[in-house]
Amino acid sequence: MHIWVALLDETTPDAWKESQVCERGLTLVDPASRDRLNKFYHKRDSFRGLVGCLLPRMLLKQRGVPLEKMAFGRTQSGKPYIATEGIDPPIAYNITHDSGVVAMTWSSGEDLVGPPAYRLGIDVMKVHRPEHEAFANFLEAFSDQLTPLEHRSLLPSPSEPSLPESEALYRFYLIWTLKEAYTKALGLGLGFDFKRIEYDIHQETVRIDGALAREWKFDTYVGVAALSHREQARQAEDCRVEWWDAGSWLECHDAVEFVERALHELA
Numbered sequence: 001m002h003i004w005v006a007l008l009d010e011t012t013p014d015a016w017k018e019s020q021v022c023e024r025g026l027t028l029v030d031p032a033s034r035d036r037l038n039k040f041y042h043k044r045d046s047f048r049g050l051v052g053c054l055l056p057r058m059l060l061k062q063r064g065v066p067l068e069k070m071a072f073g074r075t076q077s078g079k080p081y082i083a084t085e086g087i088d089p090p091i092a093y094n095i096t097h098d099s100g101v102v103a104m105t106w107s108s109g110e111d112l113v114g115p116p117a118y119r120l121g122i123d124v125m126k127v128h129r130p131e132h133e134a135f136a137n138f139l140e141a142f143s144d145q146l147t148p149l150e151h152r153s154l155l156p157s158p159s160e161p162s163l164p165e166s167e168a169l170y171r172f173y174l175i176w177t178l179k180e181a182y183t184k185a186l187g188l189g190l191g192f193d194f195k196r197i198e199y200d201i202h203q204e205t206v207r208i209d210g211a212l213a214r215e216w217k218f219d220t221y222v223g224v225a226a227l228s229h230r231e232q233a234r235q236a237e238d239c240r241v242e243w244w245d246a247g248s249w250l251e252c253h254d255a256v257e258f259v260e261r262a263l264h265e266l267a
Helices: 023-030 031-038 041-061 135-140 148-154 164-186 253-267
Strands: 001-006 072-074 080-082 091-098 102-110 118-124 197-200 206-207 218-222 226-229 239-241 250-254
Touching: 001 041, 001 164, 023 031, 023 253, 031 041, 041 080, 041 091, 041 102, 072 226, 080 091, 091 164, 102 118, 118 164, 135 164, 135 197, 148 164, 148 197, 164 206, 164 218, 164 226, 197 250, 206 218, 250 253
Parallel strands: 001 250, 091 118, 218 239
Antiparallel strands: 001 102, 072 080, 091 102, 118 226, 197 206, 218 226
């Protein structure tokens, strides 16, 4: 798996407006995507959506595909995929964004599972608690989507050692983004019961419907990426969450500079 990240400086949230980079960047996407992005009430959301559209286009550009040959589709449940003809080996991708981060995970190879969108997903969220709301109250809103084990790892019983709120909040977002990444990899909508997915923080294992998800890889960054990789499954091994240090798998870009570069390379 590879991760490309475009960062939008939240301290200067209007930097992209000054150069009209959003309006110019919209010329690089298809009319349907352009219409969808223009419908956002907040132009900042349009810009983030534009970056999400350009990330897979820049990936295809690296593979030598000209802009006019690029094609994208959506599954019946709405998961996007690359529909360009002649891509060999196939490429899977998935997009996520939250606050000042837009990220794309992608993978390529004959061992990808579940065409045409493939079983690959990513989710990222900013770690924060709503102001003037206690952590226990914040957690209560999600309690029906957490397993008893997950709930205990976030709010230990009075007989257990106390957990700093910052650590509990961090654990919650790890659990939640893992659940989101898994369902996005499956290409499912909001109907999937998150309680069917259990992330054991202490053992760093994942269970689906009570069984270890051995055919899946869960790689943790600031968020979580999930990839179905059935061929590497070993019945004797647990499904363990992997933690990766920054390396060649990760590319980070300034969002405005990324769109400017796309305008230069794709136009």
